[in-house]
Amino acid sequence: MKYERIRKIVLEAIQEAVAQGLVKGTSGNIALRDDEEDVVAITPSGISYSTMTAEDIAIVDLNGKWLDGKYKPSSEVPMHTAVMRARPDIKATVHTHAMFATIMAMGDQPELRPITPPQCEFTPVGIVPFTMPGTNDVADKVVEALGEEGRAVLIKNHGMFCCGKNMKAAMEATTYTEEMALTTFYAKLLGTYEPMPKEGEAAMKALIAADHAV
Numbered sequence: 374m375k376y377e378r379i380r381k382i383v384l385e386a387i388q389e390a391v392a393q394g395l396v397k398g399t400s401g402n403i404a405l406r407d408d409e410e411d412v413v414a415i416t417p418s419g420i421s422y423s424t425m426t427a428e429d430i431a432i433v434d435l436n437g438k439w440l441d442g443k444y445k446p447s448s449e450v451p452m453h454t455a456v457m458r459a460r461p462d463i464k465a466t467v468h469t470h471a472m473f474a475t476i477m478a479m480g481d482q483p484e485l486r487p488i489t490p491p492q493c494e495f496t497p498v499g500i501v502p503f504t505m506p507g508t509n510d511v512a513d514k515v516v517e518a519l520g521e522e523g524r525a526v527l528i529k530n531h532g533m534f535c536c537g538k539n540m541k542a543a544m545e546a547t548t549y550t551e552e553m554a555l556t557t558f559y560a561k562l563l564g565t566y567e568p569m570p571k572e573g574e575a576a577m578k579a580l581i582a583a584d585h586a587v
């Protein structure tokens with residue numbers, strides 16, 4: 374099978390996302406860039422994840438052009454490839470409709486702030502206004518919101534988009550963003566919401582960056 378390595382990583386990631394409850398039905402999509410070949414493996418559109426095989430994962434180029442695989446790539450290809458074009462440091466991208474991220478992207482919520490130390494790697498998590506799914510418009514808004522260093526954004530009335538230098542990093546961003554949304558939701562409900570102070574967040578970010586540099 375061509376592009377077997379990246380196809381397998383994408384398949385394992387989407388199965389993990391399903392197991393974690395971050396993805397339901399056929400929603401959500403995950404992509405991984407292979408630098409050597411300059412291609413992107415991405416989950417196909419509308420295929421059940423429980424029976425999906427590595428061969429079913431679609432291959433596109435960095436402009437989203439469908440190159441290989443029997444199933445059409447996810448309709449959110451523009452979002453994944455736009456981020457990879459804008460950010461050469463990003464190799465893996467994850468888009469899900471995870472429940473609490475979606476809840477916290479509604480109304481006039483402010484950006485998500487960290488509650489626990491590991492979340493600081495991905496904060497602050499901004500909120501992108503609703504734009505039609507699958508369009509270059511939503512792709513541009515996500516790229517803009519991520520900026521030069523962002524790892525996660527929420528998309529109003531839709532879900533979240535996370536990314537990283539590899540699949541592990543992108544999946545961690547997804548897990549911790551959902552955790553941040555969940556803890557924020559319950560803390561606000563209890564009336565006890567108190568995000569980490571900005572100085573604490575900055576110190577944690579420095580610590581995490583130094584640790585990752587080792």
Ligand SMILES: [Zn+2]
Pocket residue numbers: 400401449468469470506531532
């Ligand atoms: Zn979506």
